[in-house]
Amino acid sequence: MISTAEGIFFTLLTALYFLAAALVDKRTARCRAIREDEYLSCLAMARQCSVYQVFRSAGADWRFSAAKIDSDFAYYLREGFIPRYVVRFSKSHVTPEDVKMYCLMSRGW
Numbered sequence: 001m002i003s004t005a006e007g008i009f010f011t012l013l014t015a016l017y018f019l020a021a022a023l024v025d026k027r028t029a030r031c032r033a034i035r036e037d038e039y040l041s042c043l044a045m046a047r048q049c050s051v052y053q054v055f056r057s058a059g060a061d062w063r064f065s066a067a068k069i070d071s072d073f074a075y076y077l078r079e080g081f082i083p084r085y086v087v088r089f090s091k092s093h094v095t096p097e098d099v100k101m102y103c104l105m106s107r108g109w
Contacts, residue, residue: 034099038106039090040082045105046098051076058089 034042044051052073059069062085072083 034102036087036091037080037082038102039094040086041106042098042102043090043094045102046094054090055086058083058086061085061089 040051040054044054047054055069055073055076059066059072064085072086076082076086
């Protein structure tokens with residue numbers, strides 16, 4: 001049992017430290033990773049462009065025709081399916097700072 005004021009102070013200080021560490025870890029853990037479908041919107045937000053423009057950029061990297069890109073984008077709008085080339089492009093062009101800002105803006109963390 002702690003009987004001195006100094007002992008009580010250090011016990012409370014230690015408890016406060018562990019509480020603060022747990023809170024900080026929870027805040028940072030929420031945004032360590034985003035889902036694959038969020039990379040697309042994260043990149044569009046970081047570039048301040050539309051999702052369609054990200055599709056166009058991804059397709060240009062792979063040298064796909066405009067018709068294929070438009071078809072894939074229309075399918076994305078109808079079904080919500082993001083082609084692998086767009087996911088890879090988005091993942092490779094998103095920075096950790098972009099992810100952090102995306103989480104702050106979209107999830108309110």
